[in-house]
Amino acid sequence: MEKMKKNNQVSLEEMENQRQFIWQIRAKNEKAALESGSRPKAYILTLGCQQNEADSEKLSGMAEAMGYEITQAPEQSSLIMVNTCAIREHAEKRALSMIGQFKHLKANNPDLVIGVCGCMVVQEHRIQDIKRRYSYVDLLFGTASIHRFPELLWKKFQAGKRVLCSEEEEYLVAEGVPVRRENKLRAWVSVMYGCNNFCSYCIVPYVRGRERSRIKEAILEEVKQLVAEGYKDITLLGQNVNSYGKDLGESYDFADLLAEIDEIPGEYWIHFMTSHPKDATRKLIDVMASSQHIARHFHLPMQSGSDRVLNAMNRRYTFEKYIGILDYIREKMPDAVITSDIIVGFPGETEEEFEETLAALRRARFDMIFSFIYSPRKGTPAAELYCQIAPNEQSRRYDALLMTQNEISLASNECLEGKTLRVLCDGPSKNREEVYSGRTEGGKIVFFEGKPEHIGEFLEIDIERGDTFALYGRIKNISEG
Numbered sequence: 001m002e003k004m005k006k007n008n009q010v011s012l013e014e015m016e017n018q019r020q021f022i023w024q025i026r027a028k029n030e031k032a033a034l035e036s037g038s039r040p041k042a043y044i045l046t047l048g049c050q051q052n053e054a055d056s057e058k059l060s061g062m063a064e065a066m067g068y069e070i071t072q073a074p075e076q077s078s079l080i081m082v083n084t085c086a087i088r089e090h091a092e093k094r095a096l097s098m099i100g101q102f103k104h105l106k107a108n109n110p111d112l113v114i115g116v117c118g119c120m121v122v123q124e125h126r127i128q129d130i131k132r133r134y135s136y137v138d139l140l141f142g143t144a145s146i147h148r149f150p151e152l153l154w155k156k157f158q159a160g161k162r163v164l165c166s167e168e169e170e171y172l173v174a175e176g177v178p179v180r181r182e183n184k185l186r187a188w189v190s191v192m193y194g195c196n197n198f199c200s201y202c203i204v205p206y207v208r209g210r211e212r213s214r215i216k217e218a219i220l221e222e223v224k225q226l227v228a229e230g231y232k233d234i235t236l237l238g239q240n241v242n243s244y245g246k247d248l249g250e251s252y253d254f255a256d257l258l259a260e261i262d263e264i265p266g267e268y269w270i271h272f273m274t275s276h277p278k279d280a281t282r283k284l285i286d287v288m289a290s291s292q293h294i295a296r297h298f299h300l301p302m303q304s305g306s307d308r309v310l311n312a313m314n315r316r317y318t319f320e321k322y323i324g325i326l327d328y329i330r331e332k333m334p335d336a337v338i339t340s341d342i343i344v345g346f347p348g349e350t351e352e353e354f355e356e357t358l359a360a361l362r363r364a365r366f367d368m369i370f371s372f373i374y375s376p377r378k379g380t381p382a383a384e385l386y387c388q389i390a391p392n393e394q395s396r397r398y399d400a401l402l403m404t405q406n407e408i409s410l411a412s413n414e415c416l417e418g419k420t421l422r423v424l425c426d427g428p429s430k431n432r433e434e435v436y437s438g439r440t441e442g443g444k445i446v447f448f449e450g451k452p453e454h455i456g457e458f459l460e461i462d463i464e465r466g467d468t469f470a471l472y473g474r475i476k477n478i479s480e481g
């Protein structure tokens with residue numbers, strides 16, 4: 001058992017090795033700072049999902065440890081990292097266009113190091129693209145090598161030429177990488193990495209490797225630490241958190257992990273994403289229902305309401321099984337917020353099958369959905385299907401889907417009018433200073449009149465109005481004085 005636990009981890013020696021590279025670059029940067037009077041700056045651009053945001057917080061953590069000041073201004077930086085996503089064509093186009101935009105910065109500052117990492121550059125054809133067409137990219141590595149960032153950067157400085165790390169790296173769990181968190185209230189904690197599901201449309205298993213779980217002790221320690229530091233909303237991350245622990249060869253599962261985290265004393269919420277419906281157990285729902293800290297929010301991607309399409313997607317559940325889970329969640333937690341992901345225009349999706357998805361939305365009554373137009377991903381089975389749907393038809397279905405869901409979202413938010421909800425206050429909204437925003441346990445955004453002392457606090461808000469995308473209210477019983 002002990003052997004299995006250690007097997008999926010990057011060795012302590014390897015992590016120590018990386019710390020040595022951190023110190024070497026730090027010394028170089030401190031010397032440069034003494035000469036120029038200011039610390040070199042690093043800009044890290046993140047595209048993609050929460051997993052990538054979490055990875056970028058590690059890149060920033062390592063960059064900071066290496067003596068860089070993290071900045072939002074690429075034009076002032078000595079190091080630019082683009083952490084890419086490959087989930088849809090649009091994400092890749094955006095990454096390539098951003099990389100393109102940084103080219104002129106290099107012309108002004110030949111010492112600038114431009115690095116590209118993340119999911120897009122795990123794919124061989126993209127590695128070749130960068131090699132051939134983006135000659136000014138100095139550093140390239142995939143998702144398995146994030147913890148080797150200091151070593152690869154050092155190599156770049158030493159060699160004075162491009163370091164394109166495209167060798168097959170083993171996908172492991174790296175503990176002890178420095179993290180620089182973007183937000184003081186809300187934090188990500190990865191519980192597992194990778195995916196074994198191979199949904200037929202999805203690139204993730206090809207660019208993130210097989211499932212590997214962190215040991216529970218490391219997760220519990222990180223959550224304890226975050227609660228002690230005052231974090232109020234902690235999201236446990238994984239492509240399919242419900243398979244947590246399976247690879248560790250123990251009977252301890254995700255529900256057990258949630259139950260143990262819930263015992264950590266403090267005032268905080270635990271969220272998690274994403275759950276795959278095929279693995280969502282009653283045990284998990286029961287643990288949530290009886291917990292103190294686990295937010296009553298389920299993000300449970302349905303993808304389609306048609307059994308034929310679900311099968312072609314290799315999702316391994318039927319709509320009936322899916323709706324059974326929703327019914328059980330609502331039986332145990334009537335106020336639970338349920339959100340979902342839907343793909344329209346999957347190859348071969350007929351008008352009738354699309355209508356089944358619309359009907360499924362009406363039956364499921366999600367609070368909110370993320371909807372996507374199917375995008376063929378090179379190397380996935382669905383991309384090889386000959387019955388691709390025309391883009392204009394995909395768009396029409398997408399619009400119809402949104403119209404149907406908007407009505408449902410509006411009704412679900414209107415239902416909350418007159419209720420009092422607990423809201424974690426983020427701070428002033430972008431457009432109007434006196435209007436503050438926060439989020440409910442279910443992740444719904446709420447606007448209300450707030451004050452600076454409310455930031456980071458849990459508030460009771462009387463909801464006065466709900467529209468399709470947000471709730472509006474006022475703080476209950478503000479104590480005067």
Ligand code: SAH
Nearest residue numbers: 201202239274301341342343372373374375
């Ligand atoms: N692991 C999560 C999802 C990660 S990707 C899960 O299984 O639920 C987030 C969402 O992107 C997916 O739920 C899916 O709806 C969408 N998606 C993935 N691949 C896609 C593709 N090729 N085209 C369009 N949408 C896609």
Ligand code: SF4
Nearest residue numbers: 195197198199202204
């Ligand atoms: Fe992609 Fe499916 Fe894995 Fe989610 S479960 S990451 S959709 S392959």
Ligand code: F3S
Nearest residue numbers: 048049085086087119
């Ligand atoms: Fe996430 Fe995009 Fe990679 S969605 S896992 S960053 S392909």
